[in-house]
Amino acid sequence: MEVVRSHRKPAEADDVVPTLPLYLSAPALQVRLEDFELYAVDRLRVLKEISDGLSRGKKSDEMEKLVRELWKLHMSHPHASEVVNKDIISHFVLRLVYCRTEELRKWFLSMETSLFRYRFRSETHEAQRALMAEFHLPYKTVTSAEFENVKDKLSQVARSTGQSLSSGDGIFYKVPFEEVPELVAGRRVYIQKGQAYVAMNQVVSLVVTQFRFLLSKALVLTNRKWTTMIREQEKDRLTPLVESLSLSYLGPDYSQPREFTEISLKDIDQVAKSSFPLCMRHLFEKLREDHHLKHGGRMQLGLFLKGVGLKLDDALAFWKAEFSRKFGAERFDKEYAYSIRHNYGKEGKRTDYTPYSCQKIISSMPGVGDHHGCPYRHFSEENLRAALGRMGVGSRALEDVMEKVRNKHYQLACTLTFEAVHGTSYDAGINHPNQYFSDSKKTLESRNNANIA
Amino acid sequence: MAGEGAENGRDDMIIDGSGADQQRQNNLIFDGVNVNYLKLYYGKLFPHADVFKWMSYGNDGKHPGCDHSYFGRREFSFTLDNDIYLRFQSFSGLSEMENSIREKCPFKIDIGPVYSVDPARRHAYAQGSDNVFTPVERELIFDIDMSDYDDVRYCCSGADVCLDCWPLMTVAIKVLDSALRDDFGFNHILWVYSGRRGVHCWVCDGKARRLNNEQRAAIADYFRVYKGNENSQKMVSLLGQALHPFLVRAHNEVLKIFFEEKLLSTQNLLLDEDRYEKILGMIPDESITSELRGKWADNRRSKEDINVVRWQQLKHMLQSAKQKLQLRRCVEEIVFSFTYPRLDMEVSRHMNHLLKAPFCVHPKTGRVCIPIDPNCCEDFDPTAVPTLSKILEELNTEGSRKEGDNEWDRTSLGDPVRYFRSSFLQPLLKSCKEEIESSYSAKLQESKNSLNW
Numbered sequence: 001m002e003v004v005r006s007h008r009k010p011a012e013a014d015d016v017v018p019t020l021p022l023y024l025s026a027p028a029l030q031v032r033l034e035d036f037e038l039y040a041v042d043r044l045r046v047l048k049e050i051s052d053g054l055s056r057g058k059k060s061d062e063m064e065k066l067v068r069e070l071w072k073l074h075m076s077h078p079h080a081s082e083v084v085n086k087d088i089i090s091h092f093v094l095r096l097v098y099c100r101t102e103e104l105r106k107w108f109l110s111m112e113t114s115l116f117r118y119r120f121r122s123e124t125h126e127a128q129r130a131l132m133a134e135f136h137l138p139y140k141t142v143t144s145a146e147f148e149n150v151k152d153k154l155s156q157v158a159r160s161t162g163q164s165l166s167s168g169d170g171i172f173y174k175v176p177f178e179e180v181p182e183l184v185a186g187r188r189v190y191i192q193k194g195q196a197y198v199a200m201n202q203v204v205s206l207v208v209t210q211f212r213f214l215l216s217k218a219l220v221l222t223n224r225k226w227t228t229m230i231r232e233q234e235k236d237r238l239t240p241l242v243e244s245l246s247l248s249y250l251g252p253d254y255s256q257p258r259e260f261t262e263i264s265l266k267d268i269d270q271v272a273k274s275s276f277p278l279c280m281r282h283l284f285e286k287l288r289e290d291h292h293l294k295h296g297g298r299m300q301l302g303l304f305l306k307g308v309g310l311k312l313d314d315a316l317a318f319w320k321a322e323f324s325r326k327f328g329a330e331r332f333d334k335e336y337a338y339s340i341r342h343n344y345g346k347e348g349k350r351t352d353y354t355p356y357s358c359q360k361i362i363s364s365m366p367g368v369g370d371h372h373g374c375p376y377r378h379f380s381e382e383n384l385r386a387a388l389g390r391m392g393v394g395s396r397a398l399e400d401v402m403e404k405v406r407n408k409h410y411q412l413a414c415t416l417t418f419e420a421v422h423g424t425s426y427d428a429g430i431n432h433p434n435q436y437f438s439d440s441k442k443t444l445e446s447r448n449n450a451n452i453a
Numbered sequence: 454m455a456g457e458g459a460e461n462g463r464d465d466m467i468i469d470g471s472g473a474d475q476q477r478q479n480n481l482i483f484d485g486v487n488v489n490y491l492k493l494y495y496g497k498l499f500p501h502a503d504v505f506k507w508m509s510y511g512n513d514g515k516h517p518g519c520d521h522s523y524f525g526r527r528e529f530s531f532t533l534d535n536d537i538y539l540r541f542q543s544f545s546g547l548s549e550m551e552n553s554i555r556e557k558c559p560f561k562i563d564i565g566p567v568y569s570v571d572p573a574r575r576h577a578y579a580q581g582s583d584n585v586f587t588p589v590e591r592e593l594i595f596d597i598d599m600s601d602y603d604d605v606r607y608c609c610s611g612a613d614v615c616l617d618c619w620p621l622m623t624v625a626i627k628v629l630d631s632a633l634r635d636d637f638g639f640n641h642i643l644w645v646y647s648g649r650r651g652v653h654c655w656v657c658d659g660k661a662r663r664l665n666n667e668q669r670a671a672i673a674d675y676f677r678v679y680k681g682n683e684n685s686q687k688m689v690s691l692l693g694q695a696l697h698p699f700l701v702r703a704h705n706e707v708l709k710i711f712f713e714e715k716l717l718s719t720q721n722l723l724l725d726e727d728r729y730e731k732i733l734g735m736i737p738d739e740s741i742t743s744e745l746r747g748k749w750a751d752n753r754r755s756k757e758d759i760n761v762v763r764w765q766q767l768k769h770m771l772q773s774a775k776q777k778l779q780l781r782r783c784v785e786e787i788v789f790s791f792t793y794p795r796l797d798m799e800v801s802r803h804m805n806h807l808l809k810a811p812f813c814v815h816p817k818t819g820r821v822c823i824p825i826d827p828n829c830c831e832d833f834d835p836t837a838v839p840t841l842s843k844i845l846e847e848l849n850t851e852g853s854r855k856e857g858d859n860e861w862d863r864t865s866l867g868d869p870v871r872y873f874r875s876s877f878l879q880p881l882l883k884s885c886k887e888e889i890e891s892s893y894s895a896k897l898q899e900s901k902n903s904l905n906w
Contacts, residue, residue, distance in 0.1 A: 159693060184672065191675075194638030
């Protein structure tokens with residue numbers, strides 16, 4: 001891909017086929033510098049909405065519809081032939097942006113795979129078959145004679161997973177069972193002599209798996225190229241653009257606290273009760289109780305408090321007051337003060353660490369003696385119910401929350417908790433504990449103001 | 454396994470075999486297995502050459518396509534009599550293996566995977582580089598242990614096994630063997646008695662040996678039905694409008710018959726209140742369970758086996774057409790809970806899992822781990838499996854030896870070894886040869902093609 005300065009260059013030959021691109025290699029297109037950024041931003045809007053939709057637990061059909069709408073809204077172009085170019089260019093630009101750390105790669109891979117999955121599902125069967133061929137997936141369709149022989153079994157399998165044979169279009173692929181381990185594990189396919197009979201709608205998972213696999217490898221390669229070559233070469237042109245793009249649209253990262261969210265030490269107990277999400281409330285309570293937290297808890301709670309507006313001096317005083325009741329002030333200064341200053345970027349490599357997002361917290365693995373992690377995921381049902389009860393969640397809402405937990409929609413469960421505790425509805429999904437906190441404060445303050453007025 | 458209770462009294466009984474041997478026992482009484490007998494066993498009876506041929510998978514050097522390093526990359530591990538555990542043992546050929554076994558006289562020999570390089574040189578390969586020390590081939594293995602069925606057998610528990618509960622293993626073999634062949638297309642399957650209370654399965658097809666961990670886990674999950682834990686009454690949950698064809702076949706061809714015609718009576722599953730309450734606890738309908746309870750409380754004698762009578766009553770109530778599908782399905786769930794194979798998932802999942810070698814002697818029972826023919830597994834009697842003392846005695850008392858005879862042929866080991874060779878090893882080696890030949894020709898063809906300009 002060649003990036004050129006301002007003047008307009010017509011797109012390459014208009015024989016661009018309107019199918020789903022596979023992004024297998026960077027195209028030989030020329031891009032204006034402005035378009036470089038604009039296209040990427042539009043695509044990022046789409047990816048972020050997908051992220052929101054998924055964390056709100058939208059089902060597949062809803063996601064498919066959402067993706068269609070988003071694509072029309074953000075990724076269209078006045079020149080029809082430019083639509084595919086925009087698609088391809090924006091993808092490759094974002095690869096540069098999101099290849100640079102493990103966490104960015106994971107997020108990008110996850111969103112692009114989802115985007116691909118729902119776009120693929122919207123395609124016609126012919127288009128899907130063509131795409132399968134492009135991935136070099138050499139599966140044969142089941143002939144109608146074969147189909148007659150196994151029809152009963154296929155129908156049984158379909159019904160065992162809550163579907164019916166007729167809802168498909170009777171097209172099945174014979175795939176070696178080794179290539180569809182997910183479907184085998186869930187007994188969602190009929191297998192005979194090592195061949196799995198994969199329905200059209202299950203083929204999606206084959207193709208998507210392949211897409212993810214290829215993109216994952218490509219991202220690692222891109223990162224290598226970026227660090228060894230591109231970043232330096234492009235330091236006056238693309239690099240600043242790429243670096244700024246990654247900071248936008250993932251939502252605020254809460255490293256710069258805003259005015260009204262500053263808290264002071266004397267308020268902290270009150271504020272913890274009213275506005276902390278359950279994960280932080282639990283850590284806070286345990287800290288008050290035990291006068292100690294293990295490393296994982298110190299990081300999760302400490303960074304959260306930083307995001308909430310607790311200044312470094314107040315933070316030091318806060319942790320010292322607690323820890324010295326168990327360990328003594330001197331030991332605190334020797335062993336723990338350093339790491340708090342480190343979190344605020346005042347020591348070592350002076351990175352100003354950002355508070356953990358829900359995704360990060362949910363995927364952590366608290367062990368014995370730990371209290372960090374996401375209670376909706378890591379607590380037993382009994383303990384979670386008790387904790388939510390103490391937060392003031394009523395019994396009806398409690399059941400809704402537990403339902404979400406059972407379906408592994410932890411962030412949705414937290415959102416429902418927010419709604420129950422504050423008595424309002426909350427339309428966005430909770431992605432970040434600091435988001436919970438700041439929206440809680442906003443809600444309570446507007447209620448106060450309303451009361452006063 | 455470690456932690457077994459003291460069972461020496463029972464051990465003597467098991468080792469004795471039949472009463473007639475009592476007199477000849479005088480010179481051979483011992484606790485468990487002692488080193489001298491093992492030395493004799495490894496010296497004259499253990500089929501070293503057959504195990505070597507098996508583990509070579511046709512790479513005997515006779516064909517240009519043979520891989521000379523193959524056998525040497527296989528891990529063996531030895532457990533010595535003072536509980537010393539030697540891992541990563543490897544041998545360049547038959548005589549090295551034979552000598553090492555005879556010299557070290559291990560109480561247990563485990564077989565691990567074939568690695569990318571000789572395990573003895575593993576430390577030379579740094580992690581994270583391109584040349585890694587990693588498993589490249591490993592049989593697909595399964596381990597079924599009777600102690601996992603303790604909650605559904607009343608005749609024995611723990612390490613004990615008798616002819617009333619052993620049929621649970623027979624059933625497991627039948628269900629899995631036919632699925633491995635018919636569903637997955639595997640052909641070279643070896644079932645082995647584990648020496649005390651279970652069975653092992655070795656699937657040795659090339660395709661099976663090359664499966665990765667994800668694929669192994671998928672197959673194990675395909676076979677998993679039982680999901681019991683202390684919190685649930687019901688251990689099996691069969692949802693969906695229909696059952697997957699694999700489960701249907703297992704139920705109709707094996708499990709139902711076994712449950713109704715054998716297990717119900719031999720385990721007296723519905724005889725007493727404690728036992729029938731366990732089954733009633735799996736039925737989520739108060740009106741039905743209380744009606745049944747009422748019928749059974751009065752303990753009427755009947756001509757027919759009371760368990761059978763009560764089961765018919767239970768089925769009749771649950772399966773009448775007016776019941777909801779989930780209630781009708783309860784009957785199958787109960788059958789599955791008691792009879793469906795319970796695999797040790799961890800054993801099958803990872804390529805590097807070690808498993809005891811066939812023809813070892815079980816250190817606690819003295820029994821030889823002999824193969825089981827799946828086609829007549831219902832005839833297999835674990836209490837009649839030859840013990841080390843028995844076969845050594847046979848060696849001593851049989852007539853003069855002819856030159857060139859295999860020693861084991863004069864003992865009870867004869868039949869098992871012959872079975873191993875004819876039903877498993879020979880067909881396997883034939884197929885391996887074919888594979889080596891065809892992949893060699895393919896490679897030749899490819900290099901010829903690449904020479905064409």
